[in-house]
Amino acid sequence: xxxxxxxxxxxxxxxxxxxxxxxxxxxxxxxxxxxxxxxxxxxxxxxxxxxxxxxxxxxxxxxxxxxxxxxxxxxxxxxxxxxxxxxxxxxxxxxxxxxxxxxxxxxxxxxxxxxxxxxxxxxxxxxxxxxxxxxxxxxxxxxxxxxxxxxxxxxxxxxxxxxxxxxxxxxxxxxxxxxxxxxxxxxxxxxxxxxxxxxxxxxxxxxxxxxxxxxxxxxxxxxxxxxxxxxxxxxxxxxxxxxxxxxxxxxxxxxxxxxxxxxxxxxxxxxxxxxxxxxxxxxxxxxxxxxxxxxxxxxxxxxxxxxxxxxxxxxxxxxxxxxxxxxxxxxxxxxxxxxxxxxxxxxxxxxxxxxxxxxxxxxxxxxxxxxxxxxxxxxxxxxxxxxxxxxxxxxxxxxxxxxxxxxxxxxxxxxxxxxxxxxxxxxxxxxxxxxxxxxxxxxxxxxxxxxxxxxxxxxxxxxxxxxxxxxxxxxxxxxxxxxxxxxxxxxxxxxxxxxxxxxxxxxxxxxxxxxxxxxxxxxxxx
Numbered sequence: 001x002x003x004x005x006x007x008x009x010x011x012x013x014x015x016x017x018x019x020x021x022x023x024x025x026x027x028x029x030x031x032x033x034x035x036x037x038x039x040x041x042x043x044x045x046x047x048x049x050x051x052x053x054x055x056x057x058x059x060x061x062x063x064x065x066x067x068x069x070x071x072x073x074x075x076x077x078x079x080x081x082x083x084x085x086x087x088x089x090x091x092x093x094x095x096x097x098x099x100x101x102x103x104x105x106x107x108x109x110x111x112x113x114x115x116x117x118x119x120x121x122x123x124x125x126x127x128x129x130x131x132x133x134x135x136x137x138x139x140x141x142x143x144x145x146x147x148x149x150x151x152x153x154x155x156x157x158x159x160x161x162x163x164x165x166x167x168x169x170x171x172x173x174x175x176x177x178x179x180x181x182x183x184x185x186x187x188x189x190x191x192x193x194x195x196x197x198x199x200x201x202x203x204x205x206x207x208x209x210x211x212x213x214x215x216x217x218x219x220x221x222x223x224x225x226x227x228x229x230x231x232x233x234x235x236x237x238x239x240x241x242x243x244x245x246x247x248x249x250x251x252x253x254x255x256x257x258x259x260x261x262x263x264x265x266x267x268x269x270x271x272x273x274x275x276x277x278x279x280x281x282x283x284x285x286x287x288x289x290x291x292x293x294x295x296x297x298x299x300x301x302x303x304x305x306x307x308x309x310x311x312x313x314x315x316x317x318x319x320x321x322x323x324x325x326x327x328x329x330x331x332x333x334x335x336x337x338x339x340x341x342x343x344x345x346x347x348x349x350x351x352x353x354x355x356x357x358x359x360x361x362x363x364x365x366x367x368x369x370x371x372x373x374x375x376x377x378x379x380x381x382x383x384x385x386x387x388x389x390x391x392x393x394x395x396x397x398x399x400x401x402x403x404x405x406x407x408x409x410x411x412x413x414x415x416x417x418x419x420x421x422x423x424x425x426x427x428x429x430x431x432x433x434x435x436x437x438x439x440x441x442x443x444x445x446x447x448x449x450x451x452x453x454x455x456x457x458x459x460x461x462x463x464x465x466x467x468x469x470x471x472x473x474x475x476x477x478x479x480x481x482x483x484x485x486x487x488x489x490x491x492x493x494x495x496x497x498x499x500x501x502x503x504x505x506x507x508x509x510x511x512x513x514x515x516x517x518x519x520x521x522x523x524x525x526x
Contacts, residue, residue, distance in 0.1 A: 020072065025092055025101045033061045033074040034087040036220065041076060045083035047231070049137035053079050055212065056116040059133040059220045060126070068130060070095050075122065077103065078114045091115045097123045117186040121193050121214060128197050129204075131216035133223040141234035142213040146179050148241055153179050154473045155207060156248045157233055158449050165229030167204050167217065172433060174248070174420070174450040175233065176200065176473060179207040199470065205230055249418060250446050285499065286479045287472055288414055288526075289452075291459075292425040292435065294485030295503040301402040307373055309393050310386045314369045317389045318362045330388060331365065333381035338368050348375065378426040380454050387431035394438045401435040403444070404505065410523035411447035424452040424468065424482075426459060460488040465496035483526070485509070490517050501526065 024030070037057055044050045044057070058075040060068065073093040076082065080089060091113075092101035097120075103113045116122070118136045125131045145155055157163070158174040169175055178196040183189055189208060196206045204226055205215040215230060217223035237247040246255045293302045321327040334352075341349035348371025352364040372382045393399040414421050423432050429451040436444045456471075457464030469477045477497030484490055485503045494500045494517075502517045511519075520526055 020100065029061050029063055030072070030074065030092060031087060033059050034090040037074060037076055037090060038085050038087055040220070040224065041082040041085055044135075044137065047139065049135075049139040049227075049231075050082040051138070053081055054138040055082060056118045056122075056136045057134070058116070058118075058122045060131075062132070062219075068132070072100065073097075073122075073126065075116050075119060078116045078118075079111050089113070093119075095126075118214075120187050120190040124190060124194050124197065125214065125216040128194070129216055130218070131223070132218045133220040134214060134216040135223050135227045136212060136214050137227060137231070138212040139231050139234075141231050141238060142207060143210060144238055145234040146207050146209040146211075148238070150209075155179060155234070155237070156473070157237055158248060159250045159252065159446070160233055160236060160247075162229045162232045162236075166226055167222065168202055170429070170433070172250075172445050172448055172450065174422075174472075176203065176471065177205050177207050177213075177230070178203060179209055182209050182211045202471070246418070249420070250415065250449060285419060285481050286474055287481070288419055288421045289424050289468065289480060289482045289498075290421065291482075291484035291486070291489065291503070292423060292427065292432065294505050294508045295483055296403050296407045296423075297435065298402060298404070298505065299507045305399065306386075306390060309399060310389045311370055311373050313389050313393070314385070315362060315366045317385075317392065318365060321388075322358050322362070326388065330381070330385045331361075333384060334365055334368065337379055337381040341368075348372070378454060378458070380428075383426060383428040383431065383454065387428035387434065390431055390434055394434050399438070401439045403436075403439050403441060404522075406522040406524050408439075408441040408444060410526065411444055415447045420449040420472075421447060422450045422452060422468075422472070423448060424456075424459065426454055429453050459484075459486070460492050462492045462495040465493045465498055469496065469498070481526070483520075483523075487511055487515055487517075490515075 037059060040057055041050055044055065049055050050057075056076045056078070058073055061072045061074060063071055073095065075091045075093055076085065077089050077091060089103045091099055091103070093115075094100055099115060102115070105112055116136075118134075121136070122134045125134045146152075155177040156174055159171065161171060163169050163173060163175050164171055166175055178200050180189065180192040180196050193206050193214065197203070200206075204217060205213055207213050213227075213230065215223055215227045217226055240247040240252060244255055245252045290296055293299050318327065318331075338349055338352055342351060348368070350364055350367050350371075352368070353360050369382065369385065372379065373386075390399060394401075411421060423436070425432055427435070432451045432453070433445060436448060452468055452471075456467045465477075465482070469480060472480065474480055478499050481499045481501065482490070482493040483501050483503055484493070485505060485508045487502070490500045490502050500517055502511065502515070502519045504519050504521045511517075
């Protein structure tokens with residue numbers, strides 16, 4: 001007899017999962033998920049992640065007929081040898097964490113069944129990140145990596161290939177993983193894990209000092225892949241530490257000990273600084289954040305080369321790549337933006353037809369994109385599409401980006417001093433990588449630790465710089481220097497506590513009188 005399906009109920013337009021019948025708890029989808037957890041735990045045991053009954057894993061039961069937040073949860077038990085678990089050992093939980101099905105008691109020497117001690121922490125990842133699976137590992141790497149610097153609250157690493165396996169990260173980005181303190185009982189970690197998830201909205205993992213790590217993804221494949229990448233990166237950092245190399249800088253050069261001491265997460269200790277005239281120690285900057293247009297790169301390059309290239313090639317790009325998933329995602333974002341513009345009466349916005357051929361859709365998209373470029377809109381949908389168009393231009397050697405002559409020398413100098421440099425631009429992260437990877441001075445990305453774009457917020461809003469400060473994990477915002485040519489951006493960054501310098505370059509707009517900011521005409525003055 002076929003298993004009875006779960007029964008979705010509509011309450012005030014919201015679909016909710018009713019208490020499932022016993023037949024559904026014994027259905028193929030539940031059994032399949034239980035078997036998967038058993039198989040994964042055996043693999044994790046051989047990797048050293050769940051030895052000694054430690055560690056755990058939980059997976060949501062994928063069922064297309066039920067909204068993800070209402071899907072049931074299968075969870076491994078506590079105190080069980082993970083490599084010997086069988087499907088019948090698993091617990092089935094409701095979306096709110098109540099137990100719907102539990103294993104039978106086994107004879108001595110087996111312990112009575114008990115749901116994972118990690119359950120409250122797993123539920124936080126489901127609740128706060130809409131996770132599809134969560135892995136808790138006791139892998140040696142994840143334990144040791146928290147012990148090298150006992151006071152560090154973060155693990156940081158950059159310029160490692162396996163960073164690309166972490167959701168939302170690329171090779172040139174800095175990966176930041178928060179570290180929370182261990183407690184005697186696992187459930188007591190729930191509050192600190194919750195705070196870490198709130199404080200690090202982009203993280204997909206939380207380390208527990210002297211203990212292990214919690215990792216989540218939107219599916220079991222995503223969680224497993226990221227877990228493998230995290231453990232690889234932890235192991236690499238430990239080995240680099242043993243070699244006296246600094247994993248948190250782009251070159252992974254030597255850890256300096258004479259005039260500077262670089263800590264586990266890249267923090268410069270109190271020994272680092274600049275001697276003042278009275279022989280006191282003034283704290284040195286830890287990070288520099290650079291704007292692009294009018295700061296590292298002439299405005300004319302953007303307005304006379306990049307923007308025209310995107311405008312002239314948008315139709316060709318959409319025509320050649322229309323059916324690709326990446327372009328369909330671009331089109332989806334553009335349609336949403338155009339609809340918002342139409343509702344707000346934005347000049348130049350034209351409706352994008354539906355249920356018509358792609359030629360009509362492309363024509364409407366081109367008209368909207370041209371209007372957005374002409375108005376110099378700082379919106380994610382436009383910047384994302386432009387980045388994809390420019391990528392093609394760089395790949396075909398039809399574009400070479402330009403930076404001011406003083407930029408490469410300054411980047412190299414800051415890099416040698418252990419100062420981390422980031423880019424914050426209204427252009428997409430992809431566009432930023434392309435620009436600095438294809439300059440008239442060659443590939444400069446080796447000097448950069450990461451890229452920020454408008455997904456963190458508008459550049460003229462103070463909260464955007466607060467978000468960046470929290471991402472960089474500095475003790476004080478004043479340890480960050482922001483360099484820009486735009487007065488409104490400088491004002492927003494200053495209100496967030498950052499140190500600010502305004503860049504005076506040929507072609508830049510005028511500044512208000514008595515603006516109150518330090519200015520430079522070259523990075524050599526910084």
